[in-house]
Amino acid sequence: xxxIKLACCNFxxxxxxxxxxxxxxxxxxxxxxxxxxxxGPVPGARDVLAENLAVLAPLEVRFHGPFHRTDWGHVDRDxxxxxxxxxxxxxxxxxxxxxxxxxxxxxxxxxxxxxxxxESTVSGLSELAAHAHEAGITLCLENLAWGWTSRPDLFERxxxxxxxxxxxxxxxxxxxxxxxxxxxxxxxxxxxxPDRVRNAHVYDQEDGDRHLPPRDETDLRDxxxxxxxxxxxxxxxxxxxxMKALLQALEAVRRFMGR
Numbered sequence: 001x002x003x004i005k006l007a008c009c010n011f012x013x014x015x016x017x018x019x020x021x022x023x024x025x026x027x028x029x030x031x032x033x034x035x036x037x038x039x040g041p042v043p044g045a046r047d048v049l050a051e052n053l054a055v056l057a058p059l060e061v062r063f064h065g066p067f068h069r070t071d072w073g074h075v076d077r078d079x080x081x082x083x084x085x086x087x088x089x090x091x092x093x094x095x096x097x098x099x100x101x102x103x104x105x106x107x108x109x110x111x112x113x114x115x116x117x118x119e120s121t122v123s124g125l126s127e128l129a130a131h132a133h134e135a136g137i138t139l140c141l142e143n144l145a146w147g148w149t150s151r152p153d154l155f156e157r158x159x160x161x162x163x164x165x166x167x168x169x170x171x172x173x174x175x176x177x178x179x180x181x182x183x184x185x186x187x188x189x190x191x192x193x194p195d196r197v198r199n200a201h202v203y204d205q206e207d208g209d210r211h212l213p214p215r216d217e218t219d220l221r222d223x224x225x226x227x228x229x230x231x232x233x234x235x236x237x238x239x240x241x242x243m244k245a246l247l248q249a250l251e252a253v254r255r256f257m258g259r
Contacts, residue, residue: 002234005060006253007031011241015055021243022059025250029060031199031237036067039089046096053097062101062199062235063094071107072128073121080117084124088131095135101235102132103140103167103199106158107147121148125162133163140167140198143176143189145206150176152188159193166193168233169201170223171211187226197230201239203249213245217256224256 007029012018022030032053038045053061065087072084087104094102106121125141132139141149141164148154150172159166166189173179173186190197202224204214214220227233238253240246 002228002231004228004257005029005235006250007060007062007235007237008246009033009064009237009239009241011246015052019056019059022056025247027059027238029062029235030056031064031235031239032061033064033066034090034093036086039086039093046093049093050097061099062103062237063090063099064103065090066105071105071116071121072124073106073116073118075115075117075120080120080124084128087128091128091132091135091137091139095137099137101138101140101198103142104128105142105144106149107144116148118148122158122161125158125164129163138165138198140165142167142169142201143172144169145172145175146177151178152184155189156192159196164196166190166197167199167201168197168227168230169239170220170227171201171203171205171239174223175205175207186223190226190230194230195232197233199235199237200227200230200233202227202236202253203239203245211240211245213240213248214252217252220252221256224253 005028008022008027010018010030010032012021038049067086072080072087074080074083091102129139141158143149143155168189173189178184179186203211204219205212238246238249240249
């Protein structure tokens with residue numbers, strides 16, 4: 001059986017406190033969400049991030065780039081190029097501190113999905129994936145609760161055409177209209193490419209801007225069984241940013257795992 005690492009988010013700004021929480025509760029890693037402030041100016045940004053990671057050692061750290069209202073596929077060419085340049089900086093930053101994984105999003109936001117070009121999105125993601133590969137970074141595309149990546153058929157096309165790997169968000173998946181309507185099953189997000197799934201975001205479901213924890217392990221059981229079958233997916237991020245909710249999810253996942 002594969003060795004699954006449970007990780008928490010960097011929802012505590014002080015890395016000393018964050019590490020203390022992770023160690024106390026037995027997390028083996030931290031999923032670090034980058035902000036625009038993290039990207040510059042260089043080399044200051046790199047030094048600050050490197051200092052934070054040094055504090056977190058020996059915990060493993062993987063990276064997440066949920067840059068709000070930023071998409072290289074924007075129909076406005078200048079906005080698209082600006083977004084792509086920001087993501088290239090993110091890749092370079094992650095590489096500069098020895099990171100190996102970066103998860104990215106496609107989509108401008110839940111209430112703003114109409115200003116994107118499919119062709120520009122695919123070409124930009126392909127370019128970004130190539131840059132990441134050259135830098136030694138595994139670039140992963142996350143399925144969202146809305147937009148193109150919320151549909152397993154379009155998600156599969158993006159993965160196939162760009163060479164990206166996958167971060168499967170099980171809380172996004174269950175509320176996706178494509179899933180809740182019965183048109184697709186959650187398994188359809190990974191069945192075409194099970195060997196490309198590297199990370200999972202674990203919580204019950206997204207409700208607006210909130211991530212809700214499971215009531216108990218039964219809320220997650222079927223989805224966690226799916227994750228267990230994905231042999232390259234050994235990084236499970238409990239993506240909750242409130243202490244009570246995080247510990248509730250941790251208990252549920254550990255009950256499922258028999259830990």
